Amino acid sequence: MKSVNEYVKQKPWLGWVLFLGTMVIVFMLGLLASSVMERRAEAVFAYTPQVEISDWEPRNEVWGKNFPREFQSYYQTQDGSFKSKYNGNSMIDMLEIDPRLVILWAGYGFSKDYNQGRGHYYAVVDVYNTLRTGAPLNKDADEPMPSTCWTCKSPDVPRVMNNLMNEMGTDKGLAEFYKGKWSKYGEEIINPIGCADCHDSHNMNLRISRPALIEAFERNGKDITQASHQEMRSLVCAQCHVEYYFDKQKFEGSNYLTFPWDNGISCENVEAYYDELEFSDWIHKLSRAPMIKAQHPGYEIYLTGVHADRGVSCADCHMPYRSEGGVKYTDHKIQSPLNNIANSCQVCHREETAKLIANVYERQDRIIENRDKLEELIVRAHIEAKLAWDKGATEEQMKDILMDIRHAQWRWDYAAASHGGSFHSPVETGRIISTGITIAQEGRIKLARLLALLGHNNEVPYPDITTKEKAQEYIGLDINKLKSDKQKFLEEVVPKWLDTAKKREASWDIKNVN
């Protein structure tokens, strides 16, 4: 057999064919290698986020670059056009609708201004606007609210908290955050409730960012990091939508945000907890009763309802799945399910929309019927107590009566402030209101006896509080002064805060991934 050598010697063109043929094969192989490379590189681009999100990134827009659908749906909480029968997402002046509230909260910030909340998008702006936060025109100005009031308003809060904790240690850092007045963080806190409040920036897992909930779990011997994903879909909401109070004993000068869950989570348990501590939020201006303000115990009431019992989380109804093209994702437009029956209720309940809405309104109507009754009884009790004081009643004579007023209004507020409560758990809400009515009437029987003893044996006249203005005048509130101060504050101070904050944020790099 001749070798290739000899073949080529005989026919030189054969050499060229061999040479070129090999070249073509090598060229093709090169193409294959480059194609494989290219397609592997695609994977890096196709599934890689745009930017690196740092640990406590407060700017929702930065997160939005990686998660545009979630971000855009979140910013739809701007929408203020939906009105349900009683609530919705538009701003409603609750004092206007129900001027009795002014009497119930006489001497407390809520009698100045109380609105139906708008979407999360407005969290910071609405805190600027409310008369309750006052008008701190400079750093030393006297102002009504402590820094703790920021805690639930912004993803800047965990950022500031963590900076302080890194500097001063966990306990001291937190104590420092809760120290001082509201305006202390005006320049620091500007982004509305958003991504970092609920998500871990590295893997988007749900995460509890507020210490109060973690601490409440710890005191009850529970570890919140062991919560399942489904539980977390409610617990991230429970960071804020719960009853809380400011513990002034824990650290000197600190309004330490605390959940009163140590005796249990029910309305009575929490009432007993406050009674043991002899805690009160304020002394009522008319009756001088030591009052407790219930703050939206939404999570606690939800836990007693049938939906919680069946394992339905907050997000299942308030952030249902949404399809866009072929993509299914969680709708971050957190809102009343009444505005999105198809994706919330109807996922489980195969009834007509109108029917489902009617079922909700029916529960609300019935709860509100009795809540209004209780409200009127407490207004009367406050006014009768005031008359008793005016007639010369002693502290000793009033003691039990004031406790009854405290407990009755606590129960009324617990039911009223839990917002969705009459749907989340109509039975529990109805029960709480009925115990409130009993206590209020017990107190009024005692009041009637005392008034008779003091020489007044007639019905105490019910004041004319048919409008917000009349009611505010009745309790002696100069609302116009508050309004003009607020206007000045909004024009002079807030723009300065925002300026400083924007400069700070402009100095932070946004790291692109590729």
Added chain:
Amino acid sequence: MFTKFTKFFIPPNNWKTPVIILLGIFAGLGIYSIYVSKVWSYASDNPKACVNCHIMAPQYATWYHSSHRETANCNDCHVPHENFLKKYYFKGKDGLNHAKLFTLRAERQVIFIGEEGKEVVKDNCIRCHSSLLDQSKLISQTKGKYTIHNTDRECWECHREIPHGRVNSLSSVPNAKVPVPESPVPDWLKELVKN
């Protein structure tokens, strides 16, 4: 014999240098292609091998969030299990077809299973769930309709969400965490290029 055989391929002296270079390039590119396409991973049953092609990410993500994740990997359903030969013959054939489509960029935007694949999957449904098909309780309910219920239709005509759900286009799960291969460029080289 051996020397004769090698002699046949030895090029003329003045050709030796270019031939050595060409053979070097040939071998190098060949080995590199094997490395960059992770050829060895295809011998395993690890589902990660299937997302070497990133276009399989939606299939991986939906499987990963299904109950089948706990007991069945891709190959448990998508290649035959009658015997060793049939398994690897089918796997090789299917795999080469996929490699061809992926390399030529001929994949569809929405990937559907082919006819042959359907049969294999159905056989595998029955392989694990055979007890469901001969349970007397169930048979009594499908009395007289055995053919219709058990042979004439695919399992997933009714069990439509199993296991990949109904959403399966290339862009359907943009944020799913899928272990697609990382950039083949080593870190030191990236650093070098950056500087």
